[in-house]
Amino acid sequence: MKVLFVEDEPVLADEMLNYFSNQGYLCESACNYSAASEKIANYNYDIVVLDIGLPDGSGMRLIPSVVAQSADTGILIVSAKDSLNDKLEGLNLGADDYVTKPFYVEELNARLHALYRRKTLKGSHQIVFDNFVIDPQSKTLYFRNKEISLTKKEYQLLLYFIINKERVVSKPSIAEHIWGDYYDELDNFDAVYVHLMNLRKKLTKTSGKDYIKTVYGMGYKFSA
Amino acid sequence: MKLLTKTSLHYFWASLLLLGIFGTLLFVLLKKEISLEIKEQLELQVDLIGEKLNDGATISYPLVDITKVNQAYQSNFRDTSIFDRKQNVAENYYALTEYVNIKKQTYAVTVMTTYIGWNEYLETIGLTFLGLSLLLAVTGLLVNYVVSRQIWKPFLQNLATLKNHSLASDNELTLQPSDTEEFEELNKVLIDFASRAKTEYHALQEFSENSSHELQTPIAIIRARLESISQHPLDTESIRYLNDAKTAIERLSKVNKSLLLLTKLRNGHFPDVQTVCIDKPLLQHIEQLDELYINRELRLKTSIKTSCTKASPYLLEVLLSNLLSNQIKYAPKSSTVSISLDDNALIFTNAGPPLSFEEDRLFKRFVKGKQEQSGAGLGLSIVMQICKLHGWNISYAYHNQLHIFTIRFN
Numbered sequence: 074m075k076v077l078f079v080e081d082e083p084v085l086a087d088e089m090l091n092y093f094s095n096q097g098y099l100c101e102s103a104c105n106y107s108a109a110s111e112k113i114a115n116y117n118y119d120i121v122v123l124d125i126g127l128p129d130g131s132g133m134r135l136i137p138s139v140v141a142q143s144a145d146t147g148i149l150i151v152s153a154k155d156s157l158n159d160k161l162e163g164l165n166l167g168a169d170d171y172v173t174k175p176f177y178v179e180e181l182n183a184r185l186h187a188l189y190r191r192k193t194l195k196g197s198h199q200i201v202f203d204n205f206v207i208d209p210q211s212k213t214l215y216f217r218n219k220e221i222s223l224t225k226k227e228y229q230l231l232l233y234f235i236i237n238k239e240r241v242v243s244k245p246s247i248a249e250h251i252w253g254d255y256y257d258e259l260d261n262f263d264a265v266y267v268h269l270m271n272l273r274k275k276l277t278k279t280s281g282k283d284y285i286k287t288v289y290g291m292g293y294k295f296s297a
Numbered sequence: 298m299k300l301l302t303k304t305s306l307h308y309f310w311a312s313l314l315l316l317g318i319f320g321t322l323l324f325v326l327l328k329k330e331i332s333l334e335i336k337e338q339l340e341l342q343v344d345l346i347g348e349k350l351n352d353g354a355t356i357s358y359p360l361v362d363i364t365k366v367n368q369a370y371q372s373n374f375r376d377t378s379i380f381d382r383k384q385n386v387a388e389n390y391y392a393l394t395e396y397v398n399i400k401k402q403t404y405a406v407t408v409m410t411t412y413i414g415w416n417e418y419l420e421t422i423g424l425t426f427l428g429l430s431l432l433l434a435v436t437g438l439l440v441n442y443v444v445s446r447q448i449w450k451p452f453l454q455n456l457a458t459l460k461n462h463s464l465a466s467d468n469e470l471t472l473q474p475s476d477t478e479e480f481e482e483l484n485k486v487l488i489d490f491a492s493r494a495k496t497e498y499h500a501l502q503e504f505s506e507n508s509s510h511e512l513q514t515p516i517a518i519i520r521a522r523l524e525s526i527s528q529h530p531l532d533t534e535s536i537r538y539l540n541d542a543k544t545a546i547e548r549l550s551k552v553n554k555s556l557l558l559l560t561k562l563r564n565g566h567f568p569d570v571q572t573v574c575i576d577k578p579l580l581q582h583i584e585q586l587d588e589l590y591i592n593r594e595l596r597l598k599t600s601i602k603t604s605c606t607k608a609s610p611y612l613l614e615v616l617l618s619n620l621l622s623n624q625i626k627y628a629p630k631s632s633t634v635s636i637s638l639d640d641n642a643l644i645f646t647n648a649g650p651p652l653s654f655e656e657d658r659l660f661k662r663f664v665k666g667k668q669e670q671s672g673a674g675l676g677l678s679i680v681m682q683i684c685k686l687h688g689w690n691i692s693y694a695y696h697n698q699l700h701i702f703t704i705r706f707n
Contacts, residue, residue, distance in 0.1 A: 082514055088521040153513035155557055157567060157611055175517030175550050177524065226588075241527050245547055252585060253618075254554070264588045290536035291527045 074189050075099040077118045079109040079135065080151070081127050085174075089122070092178045092240075093185075106130035113138050119193045120147040120185055123168070125159060133163060140167040147188035151176070177246040179237040186236045200235060202297040204280065207232065216279045226251055227272045234285065234295035243292035269293060301445055308441075309434035313427075320426040324419055332391070335410060336374050339393035342408045347397040350404065360390075362407040369396035369403050376412065388412065451475040455484065462491065464498045465563050502560055509557040516550050555675040558615070559662070562682040567609040574605040575613065576638055582617050583636070589625050590634075598635040604643075606706050608687055616683045619676040620645050620702060627700065643704040651695055659693055 076098050080086040086102045093100050101116075103109035106129040113121065113135060121139050125132035132150070139146050148168040152159055155173040163171060169192065170184050190198050190209055200207040206215045212228050214221045223231065233250050234242065244262045251268075252261055273285045286294045346363070349356055356363055372395040381388045389412035397404050451473035462470055470491040472484045523543050531539065579601060590597050621636075628634045628647040635646045658664045660681040665674035684691040690705045 082518065084518045085514070085521060088518075088525060091525075153510055153517070155513075155554065156561070157569060157609075161568060173554075174513045175520045178521065243524065243527065243543070245543075246524075254551075261589060263592050267588055267592070288527075290533070290540055 074185070074193070075117070075119045076101070076185065077109070077112055077116075077121045078102040079104075079122065079127070079132055080124045081105060082124070088178060089181070093182070096182065098185075106132070106135070109135055110138060113142055117143050118146050120149060120188055122149045122151060122181070122185070124151045125163070126153055133159070133166065136163065136166040136168055145192050147185075147192040149181075149184060149188060151181075177243075177249065179233065179240060179242050179246050180250055183233055183236050183250060200232075202235060202238075202284075203282070205276075207235065221275060221279055223272070223275065224268075226268050227275070230268055230272055231276075234293070235297075238295045238297055241288045241291045241294045246292070301441055301449075305434065305438040305441055308437045309430070312430045312433045312437075316426040316430040316433075320422055324422055327418070328415065335391050336393065339374070339391065339408045339410060340395070343393060343395045343397070343406050346406055346408070347399065350397070350399045360409045362405075364405045364407075366396065366403050366405045369398065370405075372396065377409065379409070389415075448475075448477055448480075452480050452483075455480075455487070459487065464491070464495050465565075502563060505556065506560040509553050509560065512549075512553050513557075516546060516553060519546050520550065552675065555679060558679060559675065559682060562612075562679065562686055565686055567612060567686070569611055570607055570609045572605055573608050573610050573613060574603055575608075575617075575643065576601050576603050578610070578613055579617055579636070579638060579643075582614075582621055586621055586625065593625060593628065594631040595625065595628055596631075596633040598633060600635075600637040600639075602639045604638050604640050604706075606687075612683045612686070616680055619680050623676055623702075641705060643706075645702045646699050648698055649700055650698075652700075656693065656695070660691070 074097075076093060078086055078089050078093075078100060080089065080102065081104050083104065086104060090100050090102055101112060101118075103112050106127045109123075109127070109132070118139075121135075123132045123135060123139075136148055139148055147170075148163075150160070150163045150168045150171045151174060152171065153174040160171045169188055172181060172184060198209065200209065204217050205221075206218075207213070208215070209232070212225075214223055214228065214231065229251055230247065233247065244265050247265050247269075248261045251265070269285065273283065276285070277283050284295055284297065286296065288294050342361075346356055346358075346361065350363070372393065374391070374393045377390050377392040378387045379390050380386075390409045391412055392407055392409045394405055394407040397406055452475065455472045458470070458472060462468075470488055472488060475481050475484065520543075523539060523546060526539060527543075583597070583599070624634050624636075624645050624647045627649050629649055632648040634648075635644075637644045637646075652659065654664060660677050662678045663674045664678075681691060684704055688707060690707065692703050692705075694701045694703070
């Protein structure tokens with residue numbers, strides 16, 4: 074997966090490049106409008122992650138040129154503004170998704186993946202780990218061609234873990250992924266725990282291997 | 298007391314005082330003038346009697362007394378009283394005694410005339426004046442009412458306009474013009490005041506919005522770095538410190554997001570308003586929160602009918618999630634919570650002890666219960682603003698140990 078990160082904030086650019094390179098993506102970055110528009114004009118990307126608040130222009134104006142270059146390129150807007158207007162305008166211009174700062178890189182990764190599957194792989198893609206196969210289209214999990222029944226949330230959780238494998242994922246990150254960031258003042262970490270334990274049991278029972286490790290005080294880590 | 302009543306009352310007391318003074322003055326002057334006139338008349342009478350005496354006539358008139366005296370004195374004009382046989386009362390009289398010399402004999406001639414009923418005069422004048430002052434006051438009052446109604450009309454209308462005017466709205470303050478100089482001046486001052494207050498309000502709004510924006514990126518950086526640190530093996534102590542920092546940044550992030558939303562709500566621009574059926578997202582949210590009900594052993598009673606209205610789907614999500622999490626958070630373990638929706642209203646009910654603060658502060662920002670640690674107390678304030686924006690009416694009641702939130706769609 075070839076990704077361009079347009080982000081003017083060096084620390085955030087560094088975080089994203091660091092994480093996504095480790096995930097095996099081909100990453101490039103641009104820290105302003107002009108650098109970004111040059112890269113967009115010269116190269117093809119599977120996905121462009123676009124911060125719209127750039128020092129020398131609105132990232133919004135880059136969307137049409139990305140679309141013109143290749144209609145298959147997924148565009149994900151990142152904004153500090155959390156503005157519905159921006160979101161609607163961006164989506165109208167041809168962006169595919171919208172994430173508000175501050176975000177978890179795991180969440181961004183999940184969005185990138187979904188976008189990549191949808192736009193580049195056109196949905197025809199299966200995720201494989203060990204003897205497990207996930208079919209994202211039917212949202213089902215198979216172990217040696219046998220379907221393992223998962224609840225909706227267990228499935229979401231599994232996908233989140235697989236996409237962010239070998240990464241310590243914190244409880245708030247999981248909670249935000251499953252429930253969204255609407256539930257402001259709700260303590261849903263207990264619920265995270267319950268779903269996680271159920272998923273863990275199912276995976277262990279089927280394969281005899283414990284994929285999800287608890288990292289003391291930090292969260293959970295999925296290793297295939 | 299109304300201004301009109303006040304001025305009328307003042308007017309009445311002033312006219313009473315003035316008329317009192319002038320009544321007294323009138324009485325005193327009148328008395329002096331008439332006494333003088335009577336004295337002159339009596340003097341003339343004495344003169345005429347003197348003439349008759351000189352002619353040698355015998356004088357015997359009623360109320361005239363002539364005595365021979367040895368010596369002449371200063372003439373003397375005085376009040377006296379004579380018993381009125383007919384009326385059976387002592388009547389006051391004027392008496393004038395003058396000494397006349399006729400053919401070397403001094404006579405003391407005393408003439409008298411009735412003292413015109415001064416008491417009656419006083420009474421008549423007093424009553425007339427009291428009547429006059431009353432009449433003046435009443436007339437003044439009537440004139441005031443009729444004229445003032447006309448004059449005060451624009452003022453009262455403007456007062457009503459001002460009562461409903463909100464600095465947050467985009468509408469400029471428009472006031473009824475008046476041909477009364479003071480009111481026109483007041484209007485000018487008010488319009489100027491409102492526009493200045495509005496400018497300041499918007500500046501403040503912009504400030505809070507900008508500061509929230511500016512905070513988002515540093516928060517994002519801190520959070521990203523803390524997550525990166527979490528990827529490394531750490532000792533127990535460092536983990537504890539790191540977790541405290543993460544919890545704090547989580548809270549900061551949520552507060553900041555809520556504040557950002559609140560400023561946007563007050564700006565009131567939500568372009569995604571469309572007809573939405575509330576039951577669908579409501580049921581979805583309830584399903585999403587499924588395990589939280591189970592976890593807290595809450596019995597959920599629902600009565601949800603299809604109900605569609607014009608709303609921003611985005612804000613509706615925020616509203617529902619806030620009310621639902623509020624309900625789950627505050628319902629005591631193993632209690633019953635209920636949600637009902639129909640065309641008129643959306644009602645959330647949960648049990649619980651009464652609020653630890655005054656009811657009217659419930660929807661205010663940063664208000665939370667005594668024991669509460671998490672959350673900034675912005676949720677209900679956001680709910681309130683969303684209702685306001687859609688023209689819905691939200692109310693809270695505590696009844697039979699139940700907290701009831703009712704949103705009425707109009």
